[in-house]
Amino acid sequence: MINLNGKYSLKTRLGLLYALLLIVSVGMMGYFSYWNIWQLFTKNEISHLRAVAKPVISQWIKTEQPVNATDSSFVNFTAQKALKLAYQLTSRHAVAVVFNGSGKILADGKQLPEEPSAPHPNAAMIKKSLSGHNEVTYWAMVNKKPVLVVLIPLRPNPKSHRVFGVVQISTPFSGMKHILYHYGIMQWIAVVLIVILGVLFGFRFIGWSLKDLNRLTIACGEIAKGDFTQRASMINRKDEIGQLAVSFNVMVDKLEGVFLSQKHFVANAAHELLTPLTGLRGSLEVLLRGGSDDPEVQNRMTKAMYKEVNHLIRVCNRLLGLSRLENAPHIIKQPIVLSNFFPAFQKQAHYLMQNHPLVIDKGPFVTVMTDRDLLEQILFNLLSNAIRHSPVNKPVTIGWKLLSQFVEIHVSDEGEGMEKEIRDHAFEPFFSSQSRFSAEKGTGLGLTLTKLMTEAQGGTIRLESSPGKGTTVFFTLPF
Amino acid sequence: MEEKIKILIIEDDLLIVDFLKTGLQYEGYGVTTAGRGKEGLEILKNNIFQLLILDVMLPDTDGFVLCRQLREKGMALPILMLTIRNEVSDRIKGLDSGADDYLTKPFVFDELLARIRALLRRQGKTSVSRELVAGDILLNTETREVLNNGNLIDLTPTEFALLVLFIQHPHRVFTRETLLNRVLGYDYEGSSNIIDVHVNHLRKKLSDGATRLIRTVYGVGYAFYPREND
Numbered sequence: 001m002i003n004l005n006g007k008y009s010l011k012t013r014l015g016l017l018y019a020l021l022l023i024v025s026v027g028m029m030g031y032f033s034y035w036n037i038w039q040l041f042t043k044n045e046i047s048h049l050r051a052v053a054k055p056v057i058s059q060w061i062k063t064e065q066p067v068n069a070t071d072s073s074f075v076n077f078t079a080q081k082a083l084k085l086a087y088q089l090t091s092r093h094a095v096a097v098v099f100n101g102s103g104k105i106l107a108d109g110k111q112l113p114e115e116p117s118a119p120h121p122n123a124a125m126i127k128k129s130l131s132g133h134n135e136v137t138y139w140a141m142v143n144k145k146p147v148l149v150v151l152i153p154l155r156p157n158p159k160s161h162r163v164f165g166v167v168q169i170s171t172p173f174s175g176m177k178h179i180l181y182h183y184g185i186m187q188w189i190a191v192v193l194i195v196i197l198g199v200l201f202g203f204r205f206i207g208w209s210l211k212d213l214n215r216l217t218i219a220c221g222e223i224a225k226g227d228f229t230q231r232a233s234m235i236n237r238k239d240e241i242g243q244l245a246v247s248f249n250v251m252v253d254k255l256e257g258v259f260l261s262q263k264h265f266v267a268n269a270a271h272e273l274l275t276p277l278t279g280l281r282g283s284l285e286v287l288l289r290g291g292s293d294d295p296e297v298q299n300r301m302t303k304a305m306y307k308e309v310n311h312l313i314r315v316c317n318r319l320l321g322l323s324r325l326e327n328a329p330h331i332i333k334q335p336i337v338l339s340n341f342f343p344a345f346q347k348q349a350h351y352l353m354q355n356h357p358l359v360i361d362k363g364p365f366v367t368v369m370t371d372r373d374l375l376e377q378i379l380f381n382l383l384s385n386a387i388r389h390s391p392v393n394k395p396v397t398i399g400w401k402l403l404s405q406f407v408e409i410h411v412s413d414e415g416e417g418m419e420k421e422i423r424d425h426a427f428e429p430f431f432s433s434q435s436r437f438s439a440e441k442g443t444g445l446g447l448t449l450t451k452l453m454t455e456a457q458g459g460t461i462r463l464e465s466s467p468g469k470g471t472t473v474f475f476t477l478p479f
Numbered sequence: 480m481e482e483k484i485k486i487l488i489i490e491d492d493l494l495i496v497d498f499l500k501t502g503l504q505y506e507g508y509g510v511t512t513a514g515r516g517k518e519g520l521e522i523l524k525n526n527i528f529q530l531l532i533l534d535v536m537l538p539d540t541d542g543f544v545l546c547r548q549l550r551e552k553g554m555a556l557p558i559l560m561l562t563i564r565n566e567v568s569d570r571i572k573g574l575d576s577g578a579d580d581y582l583t584k585p586f587v588f589d590e591l592l593a594r595i596r597a598l599l600r601r602q603g604k605t606s607v608s609r610e611l612v613a614g615d616i617l618l619n620t621e622t623r624e625v626l627n628n629g630n631l632i633d634l635t636p637t638e639f640a641l642l643v644l645f646i647q648h649p650h651r652v653f654t655r656e657t658l659l660n661r662v663l664g665y666d667y668e669g670s671s672n673i674i675d676v677h678v679n680h681l682r683k684k685l686s687d688g689a690t691r692l693i694r695t696v697y698g699v700g701y702a703f704y705p706r707e708n709d
Contacts (some may be wrong), residue, residue, distance in 0.1 A: 026499035268611040271563045279494030286502035288665045290657040293700075297501055308494045434538050439493070 011203070011210050023195050030191045034184055041176050042148065046137050049169050053089055053096075057152065057167065060085045076163055079130045082106035084166065090115055094171040099126055101164045112453060115408050116172050117145050129166045139173075146173045148288045164248065168279045212241050216240075216248060228276065229255040229274030267432040268473065272315055272444060276308045311441055318445035322429075322452065329456040331371045338400055338407065339357055346378065349383055355392045358383070361399030368407050368477040374453045375477070382411040382473050388438045406476035413472075418465040427451045450475075483509035484599065485527070489519035489545070489576040490561065495584075499532065502588055508595075511614035518539035523549070528556055530598060532574065535573070535681075543576040551643040561586070597668035613646045614692070614706030616685070627685055637662055638681045645703030654700040 008016075064081050082098035083106070089096030090109030097118045098107045104127045108118060119140035129136045129151035136151040147170045154165040210232045218229040231252060232245035283301045293296045324330075340361045349358055379398070386396045391411045400409045416436055418426065425431045430442035454461045454475045465471035485504060491494050491514050500510045502617055511526070516537045517655035523531070531549075535542035546558055560578040562569065562681045579601075609621040617626040620695050623639060625632050634642065640662045644653070653661075655671035661679070663669075682693055692701050 273564050274584055276494065279492055279498065281493060282502065282588055283586050285665070286498045288657075288660040289502070289588070290505055290653065290661070291501055293652070293654045293657055301497065301501065304494050304497055305668035397540055434491075439654070 007183035009204055009211070013207045014210075015199070015203045018037065018206065019195070022198045022202070027196050030187045034180075034187055038180060041180065045148055045171065045173070045176065046150055046227055049094060049171060050152065052094075053150075053167065053169055056088050057085070057154065060088065061154070061156070077101070077106070079106045079456055083109075083125065083163070087111070089167065089169060092116075094169050097168040097170075099130075099166045099168065101130065101327050103127060103166075104463060114168070116147075116340075117142055118170050119149060120148070121168065125149070125151060126166055126168070130163050133160065142172065143172075146177060147171065148173045183204055186440075192200040194374055209241075212237070212245070214359075216241075216245065217274060219248075223252060223255070228252065228259055265429055268444075269319060270346045272430055273441070278314045280306055280312075280344070307408065307440075310383050311443070315443045315445065316442050317344055318449055321449050322445060325449070325452045325456055331456055332375065333369045333457070334391050335367045336370055336372060336375065337365070337367050338363065341375075342385060342398065345379065348376070351378070352380065352383060353387060353396070356390060357393075359395050359397040361397050363407075364402055366402060366407050366479070367402070368479060370391075370477050374457060378450050378453050378475065379411065381446045383402045383471075384444055385417065385442075386411060386413035386471070388440065388442065389413065389417075390434050391437055403476065408476050410472050410474045412470060415471040417467040417469050417471055419467055425462065427461070481482060483507065483512065486521060486530045486595070487519065487526075487528045487534045488530060489514075489542075490532070491536075491538050492534075493597045495561075497590050498588075499591075503595075506592060508573075514538075516542075520543070520548070523554065525623065528600070530595060531556055531558045531596075533558055533560050533578070535560055535564070535569075543572055546573070546576040550595065557602055559591075559598060577679045586689065589609045596609045613649065613703075616646065616705070617640075618642060618646060634681070635677075636685060637677050637684050641677055641681055642658060642685075646691065646705070647702075649703055649705050652696050652702045654701055658686040658700065 018108050064084070075098050078245065082100070086096045086098045086107040086109030087262075090111070092114055093116075094120045095116050096109040097105060098109075099121065100106050102335075103123060105121065109115075110117060117187055119142045122138065122140065123135055125138055130153065133151075133152060134153065136148050140149050149168060149170045152167045153163040154167060155161075176387065212232075215234070216232055219232060222230045224416060232248045234242060234245045235249065236242065237245065277351050283305050287301055291301060337361060341360075346358055346360055383396060390396065394414045397412045399412075400407055402408075418433065422431075425448050430444035430450045432442040435442070450473075451461050454477075458478045459476040461473065461475040463471060463473045485510050488496060488499050488503075490499065490512070493514075496512050496514070500512055502561045503510045511528070513522055515694060516539050519531075519533075533542050533546060537541070537545070541616060542560055542562070546560070549558070553576075557579045558577065559580045559582060560573045561582050561584055563584050564574070570581050577609055582591060582594060609619055611620065615628045617622075618641055620643065623634075625639070625642065626635055635682040641658065658674045658678075659667060659669075659671045662674075678693060681687075685692060687693060691705065694703060694704055696702055
């Protein structure tokens with residue numbers, strides 16, 4: 001079997017299949033119809049010959065046979081008697097030849113040149129007829145033209161089993177053949193026309209059916225070039241292409257969303273880098289054009305620039321962290337007993353906490369499956385947020401409790417809290433709020449990164465906050 | 480002494496505020512700053528400014544909105560907007576909301592100064608004078624002609640730039656490094672002693688002998704003292 005898959009276009013393949021089926025079916029119909037006509041003509045001719053011959057032969061037997069003859073009559077089946085019969089059966093249409101019981105020619109009915117010639121006797125067929133077969137007909141050739149031959153056995157009376165001779169009536173079939181030949185040609189022309197028209201219309205129809213696929217292909221090309229406004233318009237079709245169009249649109253919607261958020265992210269990241277760079281360049285320019293002549297200005301601006309460079313480095317590190325988490329998170333999960341982990345963590349966090357007491361509110365004894373480094377980073381991020389937004393000496397509390405499938409850890413501060421509009425966007429990248437208690441700028445990426453780190457371990461994160469009362473961040477870890 | 484031109488800066492980034500304030504003060508402007516839109520509005524209510532530098536992204540409001548509010552209140556002072564976004568649509572939005580000019584961060588400080596000068600000129604706050612006068616010296620910044628006591632003198636571009644800087648900032652002491660940066664560019668990598676050579680040439684061409692127009696401040700640099708006309 002030849003594998004056509006993928007080698008030719010769908011249109012070509014469907015078209016070829018369609019043309020093949022059309023040719024086979026129309027060809028077969030034509031052939032059977034031709035064959036039927038041929039059969040009809042032949043049968044008709046045979047019965048005609050027999051119908052004409054039957055009364056002549058009956059009359060001849062009645063005349064030539066003695067009255068009250070028995071089965072053994074016509075013992076002396078002479079050539080003279082045979083010739084009489086042959087003459088009577090011969091016409092312009094047919095010629096009769098009479099054979100005796102041993103298959104020898106007794107008489108040939110042809111007298112006039114316009115009468116057709118008889119074919120050479122076929123010994124096997126004559127033998128078959130002599131043995132009592134009534135329906136022996138066959139085709140023979142005379143002067144390279146087809147001749148229909150009918151053999152009629154001669155019996156003393158219709159019921160007798162004795163055959164004393166055979167009459168061979170042959171008729172040229174060329175006239176018939178001529179008609180059939182024209183009929184055949186007409187049929188061929190019809191078949192070819194039907195196939196050509198059928199294939200033409202078929203291709204058109206297939207092309208029309210597949211046109212929407214082409215439109216989809218073009219839309220795909222446009223999307224590949226970056227035009228995400230492209231949508232499939234044939235969503236109202238009830239067929240497979242309609243279903244494809246619907247799925248296609250859903251896919252493009254999602255792609256567009258991802259693309260746009262990526263674009264916004266890059267724009268925001270550029271913004272986040274350009275702002276400090278603007279400050280740095282401006283400060284450098286002011287210093288170069290004379291600001292450095294004043295030691296107080298020089299000192300103040302240099303320190304501010306140093307802080308800004310550190311901020312830039314923090315932003316870049318967070319961006320790197322985000323990209324690492326999004327592309328190839330390297331997570332090694334290990335069992336961690338929270339009641340053992342937190343006292344150790346409290347010591348580590350001592351430097352970060354400065355003047356804020358860190359309270360560990362011990363929860364139940366539980367082991368979580370988590371990446372230790374990620375867990376520590378999550379907690380450090382949340383703690384630094386908490387102290388950045390809290391007045392000095394206000395405590396930050398960490399605790400945990402068991403949920404049905406997770407352990408929920410919370411980090412609570414008693415700081416300034418957030419307004420609703422800030423709370424709603426807190427996890428979005430580059431969404432940062434100015435703190436009343438700290439001059440240090442946020443990177444706008446801390447909570448985004450924390451969210452990604454939680455999700456990378458199969459957890460979720462949320463926060464509750466009320467202005468003036470404080471903020472609590474909850475995140476879950478699997479057992 | 481003429482009244483200082485007063486500029487208000489509404490911008491939340493501390494580093495940007497600092498360099499803008501310092502840099503503009505060096506240029507002789509009186510600078511007031513505000514970190515939030517609300518604060519800026521309060522200051523504008525009670526004081527008169529000749530120019531407003533407005534950041535588009537403020538923590539409490541949108542610069543476009545603030546700009547429109549100011550115009551609706553009938554404030555006509557020139558507004559220069561600062562923004563990160565450099566999309567045409569944003570620039571149009573900025574100008575439509577009532578801003579007079581638009582500068583994209585990060586910008587070159589000299590361009591900011593040029594735009595401030597252009598805005599003030601348009602308001603008629605400063606003249607379009609291309610001529611600088613200091614005592615007997617008459618200098619045209621466009622034709623680059625310098626007349627000393629009515630005599631045309633020929634200066635190299637560096638000497639010309641030095642003279643312009645001196646005339647624009649009389650009595651101010653410039654260090655050699657500052658002169659080098661401002662006259663030869665921030666990326667000039669030679670020694671600052673080259674300034675001594677240029678200053679000496681300039682002194683000779685100005686016939687600056689006993690008059691001491693350009694004075695050496697020992698251990699620091701140079702300062703320009705124009706001859707007071709009687």
